[in-house]
Amino acid sequence: MADVTIVLIMTSLVLMDAYLVEQNPGPRRVGVCVTVLAGDACFLIVLRYVAIWAGSEVHTARRGYAMILWFFYIFILEIKVYFVYQNYKSQDVDAETDVGVSRRALTLLLSVCMPIVFITLAAIDHLEYLRPYKKREEIRSRLFWVVVDLLDVVDVQANLWELQREGLPLWVEGLMFFYCYILLLVLPCVSLSEISMQGVNIVPHKMMLYPILSLATINVITLLIRSGNLLIYGDTQVSGIMMGKNVIAIVVKCCSLAQYRKHQQASPPADRGAEMQKSSLVDVQINNVQPLVLPRVVIEDFTTILEEEEQSKDEPEHT
Structure with a gap:
């Protein structure tokens, strides 16, 4: 699986x-x-050493290696x-005829490569501890x-190099590019770490x-970015589909957060009772366990007794 991931990345x-x-x-060009x-060769060497280091560390999880790969x-x-x-x-722009095609091809390339690499790194079908079908579908x-959030961020970033009527200010372009850069760098690693921290007992809530994080940094802020580009700068390249996706995602995730809050308020008594039951069971098991007494073997030294008997026999002969 690691070889397939490295092939896709390269x-x-x-x-x-x-x-x-x-x-x-x-x-x-040369x-x-x-x-x-030369840069790709150095990147391959770094990936090789990272793979060796992750394989030699006993406590390094497979998801840790996946997060390192995604980051690099x-x-x-x-x-x-x-x-x-x-x-x-x-x-x-006026001197080129196919400039729009090449720029949109760049957007298509990023929209395909990033989700495929992320799904390969997640590799749900290769998680042996996720045996129940319901848990795999939840993940x-x-x-x-x-993946949808990745496409959303790529769409915002691609708005910088695709054709526009009027260019955005330089500080707006730099802020948009590096904001999307940080989101692509961090948020998928957060998702991979959540999956790895759950372990066998995956609890969805x-x-x-x-x-x-995605509700605040992607759905809300990217909606504001697109609205600002549309209203302030008159950008006609803004994706109305992604704006609708952001609105739907905000509603869905707010409902999920409300359900999570209700679950938190209702769960403490049950959790405490379960913890008390577990602790009482542990105490009963500890009390029922009889201490194991190992037999003591005492080895006496009989050499001194034999020497005293020989001396007592020799004394009458001398007398």
């Missing part, structure tokens, strides 16, 4: 390298090609996306929301960290 990085090489014609190939993957991928985006900004439904 394939998406090589496709981004093709964008970088294609954007630098002339003698610069230098850019050598640079990106997005870190390198977004750096290349940034250079591609800057090259697009410096190009003359799949949560990962589906993560305790996996609420990612829904809370």
Whole structure:
């Protein structure tokens, strides 16, 4: 499974390298090609050492290795996306006929590669401790929301390099790009850590960290970003479908948080009773266990007795 993940990661990085090489014609193309190939080789070496380190650590979970892979993957991928985006900004839009096609192809590439790599890293079908079908479906439904959030963030970020009537201010572009960069870097790792921390006893209402973070950082803020681009800057490229998705996600996640709060208010008495019952059972088991007394074996030294008997026999002979 790790080999498949590394192949997918390297394939998406090589496709981004093709964008970088294609954007630098002339003698610069050879230098850019050598640079990106050297960077990919160093990235493979780092992944190799990370895999060896994660395999040698007994306490390192498989999800920890998946989070490290995702972090490095997005870190390198977004750096290349940034250079591609800057090259697009410096190009003359009127002089190119297929500029819109290449930019939308970049958006399609990111929209396909990121979710596929994330799903491969999650690998629900390879979690042996998730034997019940209901638990696997619960995790799949949560990962589906993560994939939709990834597409939402990519859509906001792609609004920077796709064609627009009027360019956004420089500080707005930088803020949008690096805000999406941080979201792509952190939030999928939070989802993977939630799955790994649950272990065998997966409790759905305790996996609420990612829904809370995504509600605030993705659904609310990206809705504000799209609304601001539409109303203030007159951006016609804003996705109305994603805005509707944000509204639906806000309603659904607010209902889930309300149910979670009700469950928290109702659960303490039951939890306390269960804890008291468990503690009483443990006490009864401890009291019923009889102490194990090991037999003591005493080995006496008979050599001194034999020596005294020999001396007592020898004394009458001398007398």
